[in-house]
Amino acid sequence: MGCSCSSKAAKIYGTSLKEAKHKHEVEELAELPVRAKDEELDLVTMVEISIKCSGLHVIDRFSSIDPVAYFLVEEEGVFEFKDRTEIQYKTTDPAFISTFKIAYSFEKQLRFKLDVYDSKNITGGEPNRNALIGTNVFTIHEIVCANQRSIAKPLLNPVIKKKDLGIIYVHSDEMSKCNEEVTMLWKVIEDKHKKAYVLKLLRSSDEEFIPVFQSESSVNGAWKPFSISLSHLCKEDNERPILAEVFEAKKSLKFTGKCLFSLSDIKNKKFEKNLENAQGNTNLRLSLENFEIVEKHTFLEYVHGGCAISMIIGIDFTKSNGEPSHETSLHHINPEKPNEYIQAIKAVGETLQYYDSDKKIPVFGFGAKLPPKFDVVSHCFAINENIFDPEIEGIDDVLSKYTEVLGKIHLHGPTHFSEIIQKSVEYAESANVSQNRQQYFILLILTDGIINDLEETIDELAIGCNLPLSIIIVGVGNEDFSTMKLLDADVNPLFSKKHNKNVERDIVQFVPYKQFKGTPYALAKEVLYEIPEQVLEFMRLNNIRPGIVKHTIIRNGSKTFSPSATNSINANDYLIKEKMEFIEEAIKLGLSRPSVENTVNKGIYCKSFDLLTEMIENKNKPKPKSILKSSSGGERRKSVQVHLVGKNKNYCFMCQANLIDVILQDCGCEVVCSKCVQVIGKDCPSCSTTIVKWIKKNPQSRGFDKHRASVS
16 A cells, blocks of 8 residues: 655655654653643634723813733743734724734733724823723633633723723634544564564655654554644645654664555555564564544633533641741741742732632631630641631632631641542532533542652542532642552553552652742642543543534624523532431431531531531530729729630730730630730631620730720
8 A cells, every 4th residue: 555645755764764863762762751842832722812992081072092002921020022003093982893812821821911002192092091092901711711711801001180081892612623643553473583663654844754643552553542733643634645654662662663644544444564674674564453533622622611610629637837926836827928738829829719719619628626625636627617618719818718717726637638529529519510410520639758658649539520619739848748649640540459450540649848939830730630631531521512602793794792601510419418417317326406507507617517516506505704994093894814724824825926915805715825816717716706896905004005996
């Protein structure tokens, strides 16, 4: 079977028969991540940005404006000019024809700015602030995730002190590209001895060949089936020459032979060809056993088709982090210097939350002792104190709740991941993902060191790998992360003894935070890099296609950016069922129904009957009455002194650095300083009474300042 190649192809073929005349040495082939490069190219999508404005401000009401829009992209913190639209004449409602193109990738947080000018006031071709009507900043994530992939923002201008400067509308469209990929199964046929071989495919480009695929080593002559995009294999050119090279796998790869073909040679027909080397024909033949072209979908197609991306967060509250009151603690709270947990949550969460339709994030902690008695250690508790409603709205509230809970729990240990992963597995199972119910979960675990339940964690991963779930582990601090790297099984799959099977899909990505200190965008990029491919892999394995994309309606020659309702999927039914089962089980253990229902409905940290019993007992305890002397000589409630084990009762319970200088007016407790009272939340850390106001002591006397402030 001959190969139909052009004269240029023949020239390439002639030069390529010389052994190892490529840019790299043969020995490097075994480690070359050709497939990874292919995936990287496929996961970058070109997005087209179109804009229009309405109600633009006219400085001089007796004249008209000729608006033009400038497009600037943020590079290293500075917005750089890239392009501009055409000028629209005499209108306050321009719908610009010009569009802008951006390379979109899931892990990269790209920001751009749109400046709208009145072109009549631009002199010398350079825009100036006198010509500026208004401006605003956008991120690519907020646009591609918005309803109908459109977003509207008000125009802002620091010079013109006017609120109604107009509205700018931005719409995004994924640019069409080849979505086909080729699945092939190759086999080497030899007459005599069976040896181990490696196959490599290269695409012609000008007068050299570029590697596009490399197989594993195969002893039986047949390599595993593999898929590669048609664009990467041959640039969608049926006649472009493709070079197949076969190497004998020894300590280093030994070149054996090669042959040339094109896509048209192997499409819908049997293909078998002799391998040649510098000495001529070898005794080997290369045979294509299976060939199929299938449509390949992009990550954005699933997002636009209604696939909900839901984030879950797990935070390490083990003792190895250090007491939060100490400045060296990884959990130390300093408003001027956010700790590594806060920085990591912001960096990753601010990107992921754009893909979460309701922005509600379940957040769990592990490795802490819980109030009221601090006898119960939990490895999966809700930081908002309600395990049956653990969702927190938005990253800002997540960080606020994280700060609050530090003052209420005791760090303990050990470091267990299995319960947090099990909870995420339950979320993924409860979603019942199908063609018509598309959802994918991403668990972000932040931890400071060695995992103590590796075997149990692998058992949970063996279940989770078959579900719509990915796990990102960010290691904070400078401890040993060797077991985390083991979980990130990029080379050898993990094996579960309990389930007697491999973790079939690699769903774990580990990144040490210290490599990205001070560069949150770089951290987010590294952490989220593998997510789109993991989503696509799950969808392919389960034969789930993207939902139908709703296109923007064109009316009167302009684009209408009307939002559409989305079918959000949530875990409410699963959580309600869990809650009812927990209540009924507690009643069977002898606890009274009213006490159980009242306590659980108000919120409980975790599913622990011991904790439930403690909370009921603590609630039924009579609260001590207290009296304070007023500054005028009358009677006041007396402060309840809280004696904390291992704490100096004169110093703030939260920071242990400042003297107690406030009284919580609603309960009379003296437990915190005037700095920490701002972050304790709504409940007293001693008696759990709801706090509305506090009184600051006057250090110059035994009385009190008149200053009062509401506790946020």
